Amino acid sequence: MADIKNSLYNIRLFDELSLKKTPIHNLHPLIKLLTTIFYLVMIVSMGKHEISRLIPFIFYPMLIFVLAELPAYQIIKRLLFIEPLIIGVGILNPLLEQQLIAIGGFEISKGWITFLSIFIKYNLTVTACILLISTTSMLQLSAALRILRVPRVFVLQLLLTYRYISVLIEELFRMYRAYSLRAPQQKGIHKNAWGSFAGHLLLRTIERAQRVYQAMNLRGFSGEYHAKSIKKLNSSDYLYFAGWSLFFVIAKIINIPILIGSLFTGVIK
Amino acid sequence: MFQHKLEVRNLHFSYPHSHEIIKDLSFTVSPGESIGIIGANGAGKSTLLMLIMGVLFSDSGEIMVGDICVTKKTLPLIREKLGMVFQDPDDQLFMPTVYEDAAFGPRNYKLSEKEVENRVLNALEAVGALHLKDKAPFKLSGGEKRIAAIASVLSMQPDILIMDEPTSALDPKSRRKIIKLLNSFTHTKLITSHDLDMIMESCERTIIIDKGQIAADGKTSEILTNSVLLDSCGLELPLSLQNCTVCGSAKV
Numbered sequence: 091m092a093d094i095k096n097s098l099y100n101i102r103l104f105d106e107l108s109l110k111k112t113p114i115h116n117l118h119p120l121i122k123l124l125t126t127i128f129y130l131v132m133i134v135s136m137g138k139h140e141i142s143r144l145i146p147f148i149f150y151p152m153l154i155f156v157l158a159e160l161p162a163y164q165i166i167k168r169l170l171f172i173e174p175l176i177i178g179v180g181i182l183n184p185l186l187e188q189q190l191i192a193i194g195g196f197e198i199s200k201g202w203i204t205f206l207s208i209f210i211k212y213n214l215t216v217t218a219c220i221l222l223i224s225t226t227s228m229l230q231l232s233a234a235l236r237i238l239r240v241p242r243v244f245v246l247q248l249l250l251t252y253r254y255i256s257v258l259i260e261e262l263f264r265m266y267r268a269y270s271l272r273a274p275q276q277k278g279i280h281k282n283a284w285g286s287f288a289g290h291l292l293l294r295t296i297e298r299a300q301r302v303y304q305a306m307n308l309r310g311f312s313g314e315y316h317a318k319s320i321k322k323l324n325s326s327d328y329l330y331f332a333g334w335s336l337f338f339v340i341a342k343i344i345n346i347p348i349l350i351g352s353l354f355t356g357v358i359k
Numbered sequence: 360m361f362q363h364k365l366e367v368r369n370l371h372f373s374y375p376h377s378h379e380i381i382k383d384l385s386f387t388v389s390p391g392e393s394i395g396i397i398g399a400n401g402a403g404k405s406t407l408l409m410l411i412m413g414v415l416f417s418d419s420g421e422i423m424v425g426d427i428c429v430t431k432k433t434l435p436l437i438r439e440k441l442g443m444v445f446q447d448p449d450d451q452l453f454m455p456t457v458y459e460d461a462a463f464g465p466r467n468y469k470l471s472e473k474e475v476e477n478r479v480l481n482a483l484e485a486v487g488a489l490h491l492k493d494k495a496p497f498k499l500s501g502g503e504k505r506i507a508a509i510a511s512v513l514s515m516q517p518d519i520l521i522m523d524e525p526t527s528a529l530d531p532k533s534r535r536k537i538i539k540l541l542n543s544f545t546h547t548k549l550i551t552s553h554d555l556d557m558i559m560e561s562c563e564r565t566i567i568i569d570k571g572q573i574a575a576d577g578k579t580s581e582i583l584t585n586s587v588l589l590d591s592c593g594l595e596l597p598l599s600l601q602n603c604t605v606c607g608s609a610k611v
């Protein structure tokens with residue numbers, strides 16, 4: 091039961107965080123979306139064995155965490171959930187790529203480098219997405235998508251799916267509560283009841299979603315949501331985007347860690 | 360405002376594959392009236408409201424709001440005049456904050472953002488929920504949710520308010536608050552409820568629906584004191600009129 095409650099809380103955590111009022115939250119959603127996309131593209135386009143160039147990119151999520159006053163612990167906890175998935179994706183590399191390379195006197199298979207690179211890339215990209223939705227509400231995000239001329243139906247679909255998930259989880263939670271109160275000795279749901287449980291859940295959520303939809307219709311909803319016209323882009327928005335873009339491009343072209351390293355060794359010499 | 364009367368004429372309705380739920384209902388609501396609709400479970404009250412709102416469509420008979428007949432074509436017009444508060448406020452509150460939710464309706468009618476803000480703040484103020492403005496609906500108590508749901512309908516400035524069991528599942532204090540609130544509105548009101556004491560306080564006129572038909576239609580003070588009539592429709596006297604449970608002394 092705690093799990094279900096938690097996942098409901100998880101979804102809503104982002105909802106709540108996105109309502110904060112910090113300099114980052116106040117930025118134009120389009121800018122945040124574009125910056126995030128740019129960040130993702132930069133990271134994904136990084137070479138297969140790249141590690142050192144990725145390191146400066148950690149700076150971006152760190153700064154957002156601080157500026158947007160996000161609870162790092164809760165978000166990192168969420169990130170840990172997908173860690174097994176990331177490891178699963180990358181773990182075959184050490185086996186597939188077995189040429190050895192020497193790093194500082196040690197010899198390791200090249201696959202481990204690839205794995206580490208994948209690991210860092212995934213974590214950075216997922217974190218960037220989480221940060222985007224924790225600093226931008228779903229409504230603002232869909233407004234930004236509309237500015238980018240994403241068709242209305244898709245945006246609406248996104249918005250409603252997002253709402254519908256919480257309806258589903260709530261329904262599940264209620265049914266599970268009703269079930270477990272009458273089956274106190276059981277852990278989870280007995281497999282004999284799975285079928286009817288799932289079927290019932292589907293029917294209930296459909297019914298619920300229908301009522302929600304009716305309520306929307308009764309208030310004049312006609313297939314298009316007119317979100318609050320979001321604020322106009324201002325100079326700080328442009329500056330934010332330009333600043334980060336510049337940083338990403340530089341970090342991609344110049345290997346900053348090596349540069350700093352050689353500066354130091356140069357000084358020592 | 361309030362110049363629209365509501366007329367229901369010879370309404371018949373049945374759900375697919377079921378017997379007739381609404382059988383030949385007719386009544387008229389004059390502007391400014393507040394009417395309680397009562398009846399046993401399954402009598403067809405919620406169904407009637409859905410028909411009036413144009414969520415369901417009747418098999419025969421008609422519903423007129425002012426001089427407009429409720430049909431698929433006139434729905435946008437009708438829905439601007441009628442506001443419905445659902446039985447379960449969770450069905451109604453789906454935006455991230457109370458403010459956004461109250462703004463949902465007005466924005467759908469493409470009002471300017473200034474006007475939207477005006478209406479939302481007015482509606483929230485009318486129900487005394489300005490302090491809940493930035494809260495997420497799922498974090499509210501049952502009574503607060505109900506109030507927020509009412510505000511989200513008021514912000515559309517409807518002429519006629521339709522409410523399905525507005526006081527169900529509320530504690531006595533919240534219930535009292537809602538009743539006060541309802542009585543403070545000058546809208547035409549159509550309220551279904553099992554809370555007969557609430558109907559006594561809020562509605563001058565009462566309609567009893569029994570198995571899809573009108574069993575009685577008249578002054579609340581007469582209908583709700585008629586224990587024979589109420590009993591035959593599966594209802595009881597309002598609690599405040601029932602004999603004292605401790606000493607048995609009669610009140611009526």
Ligand SMILES: Nc1ncnc2c1ncn2[C@@H]1O[C@H](COP(=O)(O)OP(=O)(O)OP(=O)(O)O)[C@@H](O)[C@H]1O
Pocket residue numbers: 374375377380398399400401402403404405406407
């Ligand atoms: N979607 C549906 N499909 C088929 N039958 C339905 C449906 N919804 C309601 N009914 C039936 O219609 C009848 C009237 O239901 P309705 O919800 O209008 O009653 P009600 O007077 O609001 O009752 P309550 O006081 O319990 O809310 C009931 O017998 C019910 O079984």
Ligand SMILES: [Mg+2]
Pocket residue numbers: 404405406523
């Ligand atoms: Mg009902």
